[in-house]
Amino acid sequence: MNMRNDIERIIKEFSLDRNNIFEVSKQTYAAITDKIRAVFIKNNGSIHWSNINGSIKDSEHICISGNELWYHNLLNCVDNNELMYVLFEDTKVYEPKYWLYEIKVRELITVLDESSWLGDYYIVSKKFNWLISENHEEHICFSGQGINLKTLIKSV
Numbered sequence: 792m793n794m795r796n797d798i799e800r801i802i803k804e805f806s807l808d809r810n811n812i813f814e815v816s817k818q819t820y821a822a823i824t825d826k827i828r829a830v831f832i833k834n835n836g837s838i839h840w841s842n843i844n845g846s847i848k849d850s851e852h853i854c855i856s857g858n859e860l861w862y863h864n865l866l867n868c869v870d871n872n873e874l875m876y877v878l879f880e881d882t883k884v885y886e887p888k889y890w891l892y893e894i895k896v897r898e899l900i901t902v903l904d905e906s907s908w909l910g911d912y913y914i915v916s917k918k919f920n921w922l923i924s925e926n927h928e929e930h931i932c933f934s935g936q937g938i939n940l941k942t943l944i945k946s947v
Contacts, residue, residue, distance in 0.1 A: 842924035
């Protein structure tokens, strides 16, 4: 399980403010991931690979090949002072494992820019209004309301 270690390395190396990026407590993890599944995943299914197998409700998929830094546009799409949930995929004994963080957009961009272990990830508003995911096949998936998708993907 390297993603969590990579995030912790980035937090320390770039002196990120722990008020703006922190792991969700084990006590609230299940409630948050259950809510994400209930709101965004068809039939309350698995989060794993939902961003490539059509399991995310009412989603749009966009190829980002050639524009892997699309997430920098989040600065223009979300409130930079608001925390978001981010699920970072990892593996544990060859099974998917997700690390759940609360994070602000600037810190998220730093993690995405600097991570050496990045797999699929899911960004979710804390109000559960929208979900954005990038998968390992260079596609982003969007579901929900409250983000100007044209602004988000303007350079994609």
